[in-house]
Amino acid sequence: MQVVDRRQAIARLRTQIEGIEKRSFPEVRQAQSRPYIIRAPDEKFAPAPAGLLHEVWSDEVRNSGAAFGFALGQARALLGRSRPAILFLQLAHEAQQTGLPYGPGLCHFGLCPEALIIGRVRNVTELLWAAEEAAGCKAVAAIIVDIIHPGKILDFTASRRLAMRAGRGKASVFLLRYGREREAGASHLRWRVAPVSSMEALFDARAPGCPRWQVCLEKGQGMVSDMLGQMRWVLNWTENGFALEQAVGTDKAGKAGVGPALSGPVPTALGYGLSETA
Amino acid sequence: MRLQATDAAAERAGLYRSQNLSDARALCPGLVAREMDGEYLSALFGSLADWHAYASPIVSIFPGTFIPDIRTSFGDLLLDVTGVSHLFGGNRQMLAHVSGRLERAGFTAQGAMAQSIGGAWALARFDPGKIVEAEDLKTCLAPLPVSALRLDEKLVFGLEQMGLKTIGSLYGRNRKALRARFGDRLIERLNQALGYLEERLVPRLPVPERQSERRLAEPIVLERDILMVVNDLAIRLCAQLEKEGMGAQSFHLLLFRIDCQLMYLAVNAARPVRAPDHIARLFVNRIKRLAGEFDAGFGIEAIRLTAGSVSQLDAHQSGVFELVDGAKDLERLYDRMAARLGPKAILRSRPVNSHLPERAVVLEPVIAGTGDDADALISFEDGEPATKAALALPARPLRLLPVPEQISVMAEVPDGPPVRMVWRRLSYRLLKAAGPERIGVEWWQPGAGTLTRDYYRVEDKAGRRFWIFREGLYGSESNDPRWFMHGFDP
Known part of the structure; x- marks a missing residue:
C-alpha cells in the first residue's frame, strides 16, 4: 500500500x-x-530488454573475462536483423590489462566475430562520446564499455546522459567496471559478476566446463518481475544462452539447457519434459 | 654552431650564411640567435606550400639540394600553372600575384615560369621574374651557371674545373664524352632543364575531383562560423554531385589562413555519399578531434571543400513497405566515429589463415585511413584470409592479451598440466586443466619464432578461467621452458 x-x-x-x-x-x-522481465515465469534467466544502462561490476580486473562474458551474453540476445552490431569500447592503453576481444573466442562463445566492432580510444572523454554516439544509432544492439580507470569524467551526469541516450535509442549500454566501491550512477541495473568453478566438462573430469558465474543484482530490483525471488543467481553459459543453476543434486539439474555447452547440432535431449509420442 | 640563414638586415651588418656563431656575435653584439628546429620549419614550409592550393590544384615541393651557396633545407615550391593562369589574367599577372602575396606577408620570394620544371627552377634561382616560352628556353638558360642544373657539389666542382661554367657551354659538347666523364646524372638534369625529358610533379594534396569554395570578405576565426560555411559548401557540393548522379567517399577541407598557412582536414566515408548533413557532421567531429590543436591563426580567408573517390550513386526511391536495414545506419555511425576518433580506432576482426593464436586474427580499420593523420595505435599484420575450416578451432579464449605475459608455473611432472602459477605477483592454485593443445611453429612465415607451444585451459580455485601456454618442449627444444598468460575465458 x-x-x-x-x-x-x-x-x-x-x-x-x-x-x-x-x-x-x-x-x-x-x-x-x-515491467522489466528478467526472470521469466518458466524459471529461466531471460536477458534484460533493450534500452537500459547496465553496470557490470566485478571485484578485480583479473575477472575481466567473466564480466565480458556476462555482458556479451546479455548483448547477444539483443542482436537482430535491424540491429546487427555490438560495439566494444576500450581505452587503447588498457588493452594489455584486460585483453582484446578475440575473434575465434567469440565464435566459440556463440557470436559471429563480424558482429563485434572494437573501438580503441585514447581517453575517457572520447570513450563516453563514442558510447553516446553509438547509443543514438538505430542499428547498434548493444555497447559494451570496458573501463578500468574512469577518472572523474564518468560521474552521475555522464551516466545519466548515457541512460537517457540508451532509453531513447533502444540500445543497451553495458559499463564493465572493476572494484568494490560503488559510486552514484544513473544506471538502470547494476550487476555484480564473479566467476564460479565450472561443472565437469563432458568426457573430461579434469577440464574446465562451460562458463559459470555468480550474478548478483545490486540495483534495479524493481525491474525484476519476480519480486519475491532472490537477487542472486548462479548462471551457466550454454549454447542456448543463460541457464539458471539449480541446487546440485536435485532432479532439475539435468533439465534442458542447464547442462554443459553443447557442440554441433542441438540434440533431442532438449525436448526433455515434452511428450515424445503424442 | 653556425648561422643557417640571413636576411637583408643581417647582410648589411656583415653576417653571412655558415658563419661561426661566435664570429657573428663579435660583429654584432646584440645578436639574438635561436637553435633551428628543422622538423618544425619544414612542417611550416609544407603548410605554406599547401596554402598555394588557392592558386593551383597541383602544388609540390622539390626536395632541398646541396649546392654550396644556395643551400636549401626545405625545398623549393613548385606550382603547375597549366590551365590556371588565365584565371589571374595571364602568366605575368599570376607570377606577380603569387610572389606579391608572399612579399606582402613578409617573405622574400623569387619565381619564374618555364615549360620544364628544371628550367623554371634554374630561372627562379638565377634569373628571377622571367617567363620563358618553350622556344626561348635554351637561349635563356645558356648564360646561367652549371649549378642551376640541380647538380650536387662534387659534380659542379668537376665541371668548373673543366672550364664548363655555364649551361650554354654544355650545349655543343659531345654527350657521350660528357656521360663518360660525369655520369648519367648530368645528362639527365640537362635534358630535364631543357624539357627533353619528362619530369613529374607529385602533388602534396590529393587532386580534387569536385570542389566548392567560398572566399570570405572578412576573415573568420570561430569554429562555429567555419562549420556554418562548411555546411553551406557541403550543400553546394552535394547539389553538384546529385546533378551528375554521383557520390563521393573522401572529403577534404582546406582552410586558407590569412597568414599563408593551410589547415587540411580529411574524412572518409564507408560508402559513397552525397548527404550534406552527414558530410558536415563528419567535419564537426573531425574538428572536435583537433581539440586544443585547432588554430585559426589570424583568421581564415577562404574555405574549400573537395570530394575525391567519386563514383556512381543512383537516386533511391524510399518505399512504404521497406524493411529497415541497419547496415546503412551503421556505416554512417562508423563514418562519424572514425572522423572523431581517428580511422584506426574503429576496428573489425578479420580471420587470417594461421595457427598461431595472435596471428589468426587481424584487426583492420572499418573505414579507410585519411592522409592527414599518421598516428597509429596498433600495427596491422597482413595475411591471407582464413578458410572456413580454419575457423572451426578448438576452444579459444574470449579475450586475448595483445602481448603474452610471462608467468611462473609449477607442474607435477615436467610435461604435465600446471598446478600452481604466479601471475601479476599473485599466486593461483589451478584445480582444473584441459590440454595440452600443441601448436607448432609456422616455419613458412617470417618471424614466427622457433619454439612449439603447449596451450592449456586452466581454472583456479575461485573459478577464474585462463589460457596459458608453455613455450618450448622439454628436453628437445628447451631445458627451462617459459610459461605465458595469453588469454581469459569467460
Whole structure:
C-alpha cells in the first residue's frame, strides 16, 4: 500500500516537473508502462530488454573475462536483423590489462566475430562520446564499455546522459567496471559478476566446463518481475544462452539447457519434459 | 654552431650564411640567435606550400639540394600553372600575384615560369621574374651557371674545373664524352632543364575531383562560423554531385589562413555519399578531434571543400513497405566515429589463415585511413584470409592479451598440466586443466619464432578461467621452458 502511494506521489511530481520544464521523460514513461522481465515465469534467466544502462561490476580486473562474458551474453540476445552490431569500447592503453576481444573466442562463445566492432580510444572523454554516439544509432544492439580507470569524467551526469541516450535509442549500454566501491550512477541495473568453478566438462573430469558465474543484482530490483525471488543467481553459459543453476543434486539439474555447452547440432535431449509420442 | 640563414638586415651588418656563431656575435653584439628546429620549419614550409592550393590544384615541393651557396633545407615550391593562369589574367599577372602575396606577408620570394620544371627552377634561382616560352628556353638558360642544373657539389666542382661554367657551354659538347666523364646524372638534369625529358610533379594534396569554395570578405576565426560555411559548401557540393548522379567517399577541407598557412582536414566515408548533413557532421567531429590543436591563426580567408573517390550513386526511391536495414545506419555511425576518433580506432576482426593464436586474427580499420593523420595505435599484420575450416578451432579464449605475459608455473611432472602459477605477483592454485593443445611453429612465415607451444585451459580455485601456454618442449627444444598468460575465458 505504501509503495503504491509513493509511486503515485512520484508520478504527480513528475507531471508537475514536466509542466514546469516543458519536456517529457520518455524512458520513465516506458519504465512505467512495461515491467522489466528478467526472470521469466518458466524459471529461466531471460536477458534484460533493450534500452537500459547496465553496470557490470566485478571485484578485480583479473575477472575481466567473466564480466565480458556476462555482458556479451546479455548483448547477444539483443542482436537482430535491424540491429546487427555490438560495439566494444576500450581505452587503447588498457588493452594489455584486460585483453582484446578475440575473434575465434567469440565464435566459440556463440557470436559471429563480424558482429563485434572494437573501438580503441585514447581517453575517457572520447570513450563516453563514442558510447553516446553509438547509443543514438538505430542499428547498434548493444555497447559494451570496458573501463578500468574512469577518472572523474564518468560521474552521475555522464551516466545519466548515457541512460537517457540508451532509453531513447533502444540500445543497451553495458559499463564493465572493476572494484568494490560503488559510486552514484544513473544506471538502470547494476550487476555484480564473479566467476564460479565450472561443472565437469563432458568426457573430461579434469577440464574446465562451460562458463559459470555468480550474478548478483545490486540495483534495479524493481525491474525484476519476480519480486519475491532472490537477487542472486548462479548462471551457466550454454549454447542456448543463460541457464539458471539449480541446487546440485536435485532432479532439475539435468533439465534442458542447464547442462554443459553443447557442440554441433542441438540434440533431442532438449525436448526433455515434452511428450515424445503424442 | 653556425648561422643557417640571413636576411637583408643581417647582410648589411656583415653576417653571412655558415658563419661561426661566435664570429657573428663579435660583429654584432646584440645578436639574438635561436637553435633551428628543422622538423618544425619544414612542417611550416609544407603548410605554406599547401596554402598555394588557392592558386593551383597541383602544388609540390622539390626536395632541398646541396649546392654550396644556395643551400636549401626545405625545398623549393613548385606550382603547375597549366590551365590556371588565365584565371589571374595571364602568366605575368599570376607570377606577380603569387610572389606579391608572399612579399606582402613578409617573405622574400623569387619565381619564374618555364615549360620544364628544371628550367623554371634554374630561372627562379638565377634569373628571377622571367617567363620563358618553350622556344626561348635554351637561349635563356645558356648564360646561367652549371649549378642551376640541380647538380650536387662534387659534380659542379668537376665541371668548373673543366672550364664548363655555364649551361650554354654544355650545349655543343659531345654527350657521350660528357656521360663518360660525369655520369648519367648530368645528362639527365640537362635534358630535364631543357624539357627533353619528362619530369613529374607529385602533388602534396590529393587532386580534387569536385570542389566548392567560398572566399570570405572578412576573415573568420570561430569554429562555429567555419562549420556554418562548411555546411553551406557541403550543400553546394552535394547539389553538384546529385546533378551528375554521383557520390563521393573522401572529403577534404582546406582552410586558407590569412597568414599563408593551410589547415587540411580529411574524412572518409564507408560508402559513397552525397548527404550534406552527414558530410558536415563528419567535419564537426573531425574538428572536435583537433581539440586544443585547432588554430585559426589570424583568421581564415577562404574555405574549400573537395570530394575525391567519386563514383556512381543512383537516386533511391524510399518505399512504404521497406524493411529497415541497419547496415546503412551503421556505416554512417562508423563514418562519424572514425572522423572523431581517428580511422584506426574503429576496428573489425578479420580471420587470417594461421595457427598461431595472435596471428589468426587481424584487426583492420572499418573505414579507410585519411592522409592527414599518421598516428597509429596498433600495427596491422597482413595475411591471407582464413578458410572456413580454419575457423572451426578448438576452444579459444574470449579475450586475448595483445602481448603474452610471462608467468611462473609449477607442474607435477615436467610435461604435465600446471598446478600452481604466479601471475601479476599473485599466486593461483589451478584445480582444473584441459590440454595440452600443441601448436607448432609456422616455419613458412617470417618471424614466427622457433619454439612449439603447449596451450592449456586452466581454472583456479575461485573459478577464474585462463589460457596459458608453455613455450618450448622439454628436453628437445628447451631445458627451462617459459610459461605465458595469453588469454581469459569467460
